[in-house]
Amino acid sequence: xxxxxxxxxxxxxxxxxxxxxxxxxxxxxxxxxxxxxxxxxxxxxxxxxxxxxxxxxxxxxxxxxxxxxxxxxxxxxxxxxxxxxxxxxxxxxxxxxxxxxxxxxxxxxxxxxxxxxxxxxxxxxxxxxxxxxxxxxxxxxxxxxxxxxxxxxxxxxxxxxxxxxxxxxxxxxxxxxxxxxxxxxxxxxxxxxxxxxxxxxxxxxxxxxxxxxxxxxxxxxxxxxxxxxxxxxxxxxxxxxxxxxxxxxxxxxxxxxxxxxxxxxxxxxxxxxxxxxxxxxxxxxxxxxxxxxxxxxxxxxxxxxxxxxxxxxxxxxxxxxxxxxxxxxxxxxxxxxxxxxxxxxxxxxxxxxxxxxxxxxxxxxxxxxxxxxxxxxxxxxxxxxxxxxxxxxxxxxxxxxxxxxxxxxxxxxxxxxxxxxxxxxxxxxxxxxxxxxxxxxxxxxxxxxxxxxxxxxxxxxxxxxxxxxxxxxxxxxxxxxxxxxxxxxxxxxxxxxxx
Amino acid sequence: xxxxxxxxxxxxxxxxxxxxxxxxxxxxxxxxxxxxxxxxxxxxxxxxxxxxxxxxxxxxxxxxxxxxxxxxxxxxxxxxxxxxxxxxxxxxxxxxxxxxxxxxxxxxxxxxxxxxxxxxxxxxxxxxxxxxxxxxxxxxxxxxxxxxxxxxxxxxxxxxxxxxxxxxxxxxxxxxxxxxxxxxxxxxxxxxxxxxxxxxxxxxxxxxxxxxxxxxxxxxxxxxxxxxxxxxxxxxxxxxxxxxxxxxxxxxxxxxxxxxxxxxxxxxxxxxxxxxxxxxxxxxxxxxxxxxxxxxxxxxxxxxxxxxxxxxxxxxxxxxxxxx
Amino acid sequence: xxxxxxxxxxxxxxxxxxxxxxxxxxxxxxxxxxxxxxxxxxxxxxxxxxxxxxxxxxxxxxxxxxxxxxxxxxxxxxxxxxxxxxxxxxxxxxxxxxxxxxxxxxxxxxxxxxxxxxxxxxxxxxxxxxxxxxxxxxxxxxxxxxxxxxxxx
Numbered sequence: 017x018x019x020x021x022x023x024x025x026x027x028x029x030x031x032x033x034x035x036x037x038x039x040x041x042x043x044x045x046x047x048x049x050x051x052x053x054x055x056x057x058x059x060x061x062x063x064x065x066x067x068x069x070x071x072x073x074x075x076x077x078x079x080x081x082x083x084x085x086x087x088x089x090x091x092x093x094x095x096x097x098x099x100x101x102x103x104x105x106x107x108x109x110x111x112x113x114x115x116x117x118x119x120x121x122x123x124x125x126x127x128x129x130x131x132x133x134x135x136x137x138x139x140x141x142x143x144x145x146x147x148x149x150x151x152x153x154x155x156x157x158x159x160x161x162x163x164x165x166x167x168x169x170x171x172x173x174x175x176x177x178x179x180x181x182x183x184x185x186x187x188x189x190x191x192x193x194x195x196x197x198x199x200x201x202x203x204x205x206x207x208x209x210x211x212x213x214x215x216x217x218x219x220x221x222x223x224x225x226x227x228x229x230x231x232x233x234x235x236x237x238x239x240x241x242x243x244x245x246x247x248x249x250x251x252x253x254x255x256x257x258x259x260x261x262x263x264x265x266x267x268x269x270x271x272x273x274x275x276x277x278x279x280x281x282x283x284x285x286x287x288x289x290x291x292x293x294x295x296x297x298x299x300x301x302x303x304x305x306x307x308x309x310x311x312x313x314x315x316x317x318x319x320x321x322x323x324x325x326x327x328x329x330x331x332x333x334x335x336x337x338x339x340x341x342x343x344x345x346x347x348x349x350x351x352x353x354x355x356x357x358x359x360x361x362x363x364x365x366x367x368x369x370x371x372x373x374x375x376x377x378x379x380x381x382x383x384x385x386x387x388x389x390x391x392x393x394x395x396x397x398x399x400x401x402x403x404x405x406x407x408x409x410x411x412x413x414x415x416x417x418x419x420x421x422x423x424x425x426x427x428x429x430x431x432x433x434x435x436x437x438x439x440x441x442x443x444x445x446x447x448x449x450x451x452x453x454x455x456x457x458x459x460x461x462x463x464x465x466x467x468x469x470x471x472x473x474x475x476x477x478x479x480x481x482x483x484x485x486x487x488x489x490x491x492x493x494x495x496x497x498x499x500x501x502x503x504x505x506x507x508x509x510x511x512x513x514x515x
Numbered sequence: 516x517x518x519x520x521x522x523x524x525x526x527x528x529x530x531x532x533x534x535x536x537x538x539x540x541x542x543x544x545x546x547x548x549x550x551x552x553x554x555x556x557x558x559x560x561x562x563x564x565x566x567x568x569x570x571x572x573x574x575x576x577x578x579x580x581x582x583x584x585x586x587x588x589x590x591x592x593x594x595x596x597x598x599x600x601x602x603x604x605x606x607x608x609x610x611x612x613x614x615x616x617x618x619x620x621x622x623x624x625x626x627x628x629x630x631x632x633x634x635x636x637x638x639x640x641x642x643x644x645x646x647x648x649x650x651x652x653x654x655x656x657x658x659x660x661x662x663x664x665x666x667x668x669x670x671x672x673x674x675x676x677x678x679x680x681x682x683x684x685x686x687x688x689x690x691x692x693x694x695x696x697x698x699x700x701x702x703x704x705x706x707x708x709x710x711x712x713x714x715x716x717x718x719x720x721x722x723x724x725x726x727x728x729x730x731x732x733x734x735x736x737x738x739x740x741x742x743x744x745x746x747x748x749x750x751x752x753x754x755x756x757x758x759x760x761x762x763x764x765x766x767x768x769x770x771x772x773x774x775x776x777x778x779x780x781x782x783x784x785x786x787x788x789x790x791x792x793x794x795x796x797x798x799x800x801x802x803x804x805x806x807x808x809x810x811x812x813x814x815x816x817x818x819x820x821x822x823x824x825x826x827x828x829x830x831x832x833x834x835x836x837x838x839x
Numbered sequence: 840x841x842x843x844x845x846x847x848x849x850x851x852x853x854x855x856x857x858x859x860x861x862x863x864x865x866x867x868x869x870x871x872x873x874x875x876x877x878x879x880x881x882x883x884x885x886x887x888x889x890x891x892x893x894x895x896x897x898x899x900x901x902x903x904x905x906x907x908x909x910x911x912x913x914x915x916x917x918x919x920x921x922x923x924x925x926x927x928x929x930x931x932x933x934x935x936x937x938x939x940x941x942x943x944x945x946x947x948x949x950x951x952x953x954x955x956x957x958x959x960x961x962x963x964x965x966x967x968x969x970x971x972x973x974x975x976x977x978x979x980x981x982x983x984x985x986x987x988x989x990x991x992x
Contacts, residue, residue, distance in 0.1 A: 055978070062553035062580060063979060069566060156709035181848075183900065187855050187893040194862050194886050200584070201879035202696050205616075205673040205837060208879055209865055214621070218583040232920060239916035239950055283705050337708065338724040340701040343552060350554030353720065354562060356800045360724020405951035406962055412920065412947045413940055413966050416927040421980055424581070429928030433921050440917065444909045445851035463882045464698070471695050472667055472711060475876065 022372050023145060029373030030380050035078050038071070042079035043381045046086020047388060053094050053102040053231065054223050054418015057087040061347045065354070073355040074370050078377040080351055081331070084344050085137065085378065088327045089385050092129040092320055096122060097396055098411055100231040102223060102418065105323040107453050108291045110230060111177065112308060112315030119311050123397045124257050128265055128313055129320040130389040136273040136321035137382035140328035143277050144335075145375050149364070151329070152336040155281045160469035161479045165489035166282070167462045170289045170454070172496045173296035177450040179309030182501065185451045188442070192455020193462070195220055203467060215427035220435075224428040225456060227415045228435025229442075229449040235408050236440045242404060265317035268298050272321030280326030283333050283341030290326040291319035292454055300499060309448075328378055335371055337361055540600055540777050544575040547767075548604045550589025552582045555700075556637065556720035556801070560765050561605040563797050564634055567788035572780070585674035587613050587620060590768075594622035598770040600777035603631065607765045609674055611823035615831045616674050625824060628768040630816035632782045634789070636762035637718045637803040638738040639680050640748065642731045644710045652734040652754030655714070660690050668692040669703040669712040673836065676763045677703070679827070680716035680737060682834045687759050707731060718763050719744065719802030737761045744802040764806075764823075766816050782813055846908050848901025855894030863887035916950045923947035935986035936975075941967045 029035060049060045061080050068076035088105065095106040096113035109129065116125040143151070158166075171189060178185035198209040199219030210216035257265070272294040279290040298318040299308045308315050333339045338359035340346035349359045357367060364371045399407075419432045439449055473479040481487045549561045558580060565576040581589035586609040596602035614624045641652065649655040659666050668685075670677040673696065685691055695712050697703035700721045706712050708730045716737065723744055726733045735751045736742050739760055751759040767785060769778055788794055789805035798804050809815070831837075843849050866887060872878025923946040930939035944966045948959035974980045 049978070052973070058553070060978070065553065065562065066566065066578075069562075156705070159706065159709060159711040181897075181900075183893060183896050184851060187851075187890060187897060190886055190890045190893060191855070191858060194858075194883065194890065197883050197886070200673075202672055202698055204870075204879050205585075206869060206879040208869060208883055209862060211865070214584075217588070232924065236913055236916045236920055239920075240911065240913040242952060283702060333705070337705075337730065338728070339705045339708065340554075343554070346552065346699075346701060347554035350559050350562075353559050353801065354797065356797060358724045358727070358800060361728030361730050362724065403953070405948070405953040406958060408951070409944045409948045409959070409962055410966055412923055413944050413970065416924060416940065416943060417970060417974060420927070420931060421974070421982070423583075424579075424982075426928040426931060429931075430925060433924040433928070436924065437917065437921060441854070442851070444912065445847045445854070447851055466882075467877050468695055468697075470877065471693060474664070474693075 019146065022368065023376065025368060026145075026372030026374075026376030029074055029369050030078065030376035035075055035373070035377060036380065038075045038079040039082050039377050039381045040384055042082020043086040043384050044388065046083040046088075047090040047385065049083070050087035050090020050102070051093045052418060053100045053227060053414050055421055056103060056223070057084045058343050058347065059421060060087070061344060061351075065347070065351060068351055069354060073352065073357055073367075074373045076351055076355060077348060077370065077374050078381075080348055081374060081378060082381045085324065085327045085381060086385060088324050089130065089133055089389060092133075092316075092323075093126065093396060096125045096129065096316070097400060098231070098407075099234045100411065100415070101226050104222065104226075104288050104453065104457050105291045105319070105326075107226060107230070107450055108177070108295045108319040109316055109323075111295070111450055112310075112312050115309070115311035116313065116316065117400065121311065121313075122400055123393050124261055124313065125316050126393045126396060127257055127390065128261075128316045130386055130393070132265065132269045132272065132317045132321040133324035134382050134386040135269055136276060136323075136325035137328055137385075138379055139273050140277045140280070140325040141375060141378045141382070144328060144332060144378070145372075148332050148336050151281050152332050155283065155333055156337075157485060158282055159483070160465045160472060161483050161486040162489065163282075164462065164465040164469055165480060165486040165493065166289070167458050167465060169489050169493040169496060170292060171458055171462070172493050172500060174292055174451050174454040174458075175500045176296040176299045177292065177454060178448040180446050180448060184447050188447055188449070188452040189455035192452035192457075193459035195225070195452075196456040196459025197463065199460075202464065213427075215425065219460075220431055220456075221419070221422060221425075221428045222453075222456065223422050224419045224431040225435050226453055227419055228432040228437075229439035229453065231411065231415050232432060232436025233439030233443055233449070235411060236436065237443060238404060238408070261313050264313055268294070268314040268318035269321045271297060272318040272323075273325045275318075276322030276325030276327075277329050279322075280329035281332050281341075283330075283339060288457060290322040294318040294322035296496075324382075331374070331378075334359065335374065336364060338363065538776070540780060541572050541574040543601065544577050545572070545600065546602050547576050547578050548589045548593050548602065549578055549580050550582065550586035550604070550606055550609075551580065552699075553578075553580045556718050556763075557605070557607050557765065559720065559801065560635060560637075560798075563794050564605070564767075564785065564788045567791045567794050568781075568784040571784040571787045585609060585613065585616070585672070587617055590624070591620075591622050593768065593770055594627040596770045598629075598772035598774075600769060600773050600781065602770065603781065604628070604768040605634070605765060606768065608676065608679065608763050608823065610766065610768070611820055612674060612679060612827045612831065614824045615828045616837060618837055625821055627771050629771060629773045629778050630813045630820060631767040631769055631778055632785045632811045632813055633806045633816050633819065634765040634767060634785065635798055635803050635805050636738070636764040637720055637801065638736045638742050638762050639676065639716050639718050640722045640726065640736050640742075640745070641680075641684070641714070641716045641734040641751070642707065642722055642726065643714050643734065644707050644712065645730065645732060646710060647713055647732055649734075652749065652751065652756070655734055656688050656755070659692060659714075660688065663690050663692060666692045666714065667695050667712045669695045669697060669707055669715045671700045671703055671717070672696050672698060675700075677715060677717045678836075679830075680761055682830055682836070683759065683761055684716060684756075686830055686833055687756055723802050742802050743799060743804075764819075766820070778813055782811070786811055842902060845901040845904055845906025847906055848897050848904075850901075850909070852894045852896075852898025852901055855897060856891050857894075859887050859889075859891030859894055863891065919950035920947055923950075931982075931986075933986045933988045935984050935989055936982040937967050937971060937984050938986070938989060940970055 049055045091106040092109045095101040095110035099114040101107040101110045113125045175185045276290040298314045330341045333341045334345040352359045419428045551557045569576045593604035649658045725731045735754045866880045866884045869880025870878035871880045923943045927943040945963045
């Protein structure tokens with residue numbers, strides 16, 4: 017059988033001593049930069065690019081891939097421990113993961129993230145090996161109308177990210193959408209919401225926004241009552257999952273893997289939606305919906321699996337078509353070009369050792385990450401016992417360095433301070449920040465796809481319902497809207513009756 | 516106390532080295548600003564050249580990506596940098612087109628820089644979605660003229676190479692198509708391969724893989740001569756578009772006022788890089804080659820930028836598109 | 840005071856209305872276009888209006904249903920933390936990376952009521968060394984250690 021031969025070739029490449037070494041270096045480095053807030057895989061890979069010139073192409077790509085999915089692992093650590101998401105995908109993990117940490121279950125949350133990621137990564141790698149070319153063609157079926165409908169679905173689902181008032185959650189999404197539009201309009205180059213500041217010509221920086229809204233505002237809130245915060249540190253209980261917790265994460269991990277694997281293939285924001293989508297589904301079908309937002313383990317297991325599965329399958333368009341689905345993939349294409357390989361549909365047949373070697377290395381890398389991360393959990397959790405008045409200045413330092421290093425731009429640091437204040441004010445008013453961040457990420461894409469779909473269809477709005485995939489997505493969105501609004505309508509009635 | 520004095524001594528040493536003379540140049544790493552994201556075609560060119568220049572100069576030439584605002588943020592940063600040769604810019608054709616595209620540009624592309632030398636001119640290719648009816652460039656021109664309301668042209672955003680090529684194409688055939696902008700080449704290529712849009716013109720760096728893999732239809736290259744990596748592809752001029760010629764040229768710049776000795780040193784290192792067999796081989800993979808010897812001098816580069824600004828001004832003004 | 844039953848909702852409603860007005864006002868100069876050929880101002884204006892409307896709903900809810908007062912604001916932390924972050928942004932270029940970082944860490948430590956001079960100083964020293972080892976030595980970030988004000992470049 018072809019597949020077995022190919023996998024054998026892949027593993028023979030990936031398991032050579034040199035490649036195992038580079039895979040390990042990549043995974044380790046990825047974990048480290050994932051843990052450090054702000055410093056993402058894009059910056060790290062860009063810095064390491066010159067180092068890869070001297071390596072054979074396969075080793076170079078294996079290492080860079082390791083950095084990418086390693087960072088997905090590491091990113092959840094700071095989100096769980098100190099409520100500091102460095103990337104859009106860990107925003108979701110922070111919601112329930114950090115609440116678990118506050119209850120003394122940081123160890124369990126970290127273990128869930130690691131195990132879920134490993135399972136999802138393994139399955140997604142297998143999918144990649146089995147179906148990469150047909151999946152890539154499926155992704156090509158997604159035109160602007162389909163993406164627009166997908167974004168609408170994502171937006172509606174994101175209401176569930178908040179556990180309080182639905183109207184406030186929607187208002188936060190809309191505010192996020194508006195903030196996301198800041199910068200130059202890509203159709204005309206017109207600056208919008210830039211308040212005449214040159215620095216805003218590319219809009220607000222996501223890392224600055226996320227760290228301000230989550231990290232800085234969280235610190236200020238904790239300083240309101242330091243006595244209470246120091247009790248949290250004392251509550252650290254056993255590190256591993258209980259039997260019951262283990263049972264509770266199985267189904268969310270499976271669902272998350274499916275969602276992430278599928279959405280990861282779609283270039284342009286698909287992968288980003290996967291953790292949000294997984295969270296919404298888990299919250300809606302959970303037996304314990306009230307626990308969500310207060311430390312539900314499903315809220316960590318599902319999104320983390322989805323996120324990691326998506327990270328693996330997002331390699332599909334790059335490896336099979338030579339089309340980058342996100343900035344990290346664009347960097348990998350750059351690395352390949354420098355190595356003298358033209359990425360494109362021919363790589364699979366002309367360089368089978370590269371294609372299969374990288375795929376096999378992903379499984380090897382995921383395995384290493386679990387081995388690397390499980391023992392680290394004990395150390396991370398012990399970090400929580402550091403007194404808060406010692407820890408928070410260090411967190412501030414990491415936030416500053418992280419935000420500054422993204423673009424070497426002091427403006428981003430001021431942005432973080434501003435959104436720290438806004439985030440604190442909003443939290444005081446019971447407005448949760450997660451929906452705002454999703455709106456911020458989706459906003460520009462929603463508009464971009466809508467306008468592009470209308471341009472291509474020459475202003476015919478029926479494209480959204482006459483194209484089958486788009487129509488199905490919109491139907492799902494409508495169904496989700498009903499599901500999201502029903503409980504609040506009922507609650508509203510109950511409240512009305514009480515009076 | 517000892518530590519303090521050591522720190523002061525260190526600080527003094529660093530301060531001294533900053534004012535060292537041109538003869539010693541370079542005594543510390545040089546930052547080469549690329550005004551686009553890492554991994555893109557311009558970044559690739561920069562990294563190949565920087566690696567070779569580092570060997571010649573005996574100091575690392577570190578590529579720093581300062582993306583944003585169509586390349587003007589990175590260029591503006593270098594324009595304002597100290598003219599000591601430790602901050603240089605590698606920019607493409609956008610250096611000349613920004614002069615017209617941006618009406619409120621905070622620097623002058625023609626006068627705020629010392630030209631160091633031209634690097635390479637990357638050819639572009641006109642490509643179409645797989646099922647697009649016309650078989651040749653000439654047929655495509657007729658088709659576009661006959662169906663101008665239906666044909667869509669994708670580009671990678673205002674000021675990008677694909678945007679410029681599209682403007683030039685439309686002005687040379689005298690017909691406007693519906694332009695569909697994207698955030699970069701990746702998503703545009705995705706929609707072209709998926710058949711959502713009809714036409715695109717982009718650098719060989721971005722298109723060769725898809726052309727060779729048969730995922731898109733290729734019509735012509737935009738340079739005067741054929742491209743080695745795609746030998747069967749005719750030129751635009753062979754296809755009947757007499758004056759159509761465009762390539763994405765790249766050049767290195769230093770801030771205005773950089774001493775001539777330093778500019779010459781950089782130019783000499785660039786010259787060595789462009790003769791480096793490894794650089795030539797990698798450029799060939801990208802579908803391009805180093806600028807010929809007679810186009811590499813700072814003086815030629817300086818005049819070339821001024822000529823290009825003049826060339827693009829009417830095209831951009833004619834299209835009425837501005838980036839601010 | 841009796842009209843305002845839920846101060847949190849009333850305040851957030853007002854905040855959203857204010858933001859809606861601010862952003863709506865910012866779209867004034869942008870070309871609207873039509874639903875078919877949307878201009879750059881179309882989407883932003885629709886969203887700003889929507890934000891204002893949602894703010895109004897929240898405001899009205901706050902007048903109808905009872906709720907709590909927001910708890911006390913940690914003014915000291917707000918001022919000191921924001922100040923420390925802004926200082927880092929201000930100081931990182933002229934002073935250099937490590938001095939700016941050290942001062943920011945020390946200043947932010949002041950926000951805690953459990954502040955002691957010794958811990959803060961120790962914390963600062965550890966963070967500066969750690970940042971130097973990890974970000975400068977380990978990851979090679981291109982940040983100047985000392986800025987021009989301290990004799991660097």
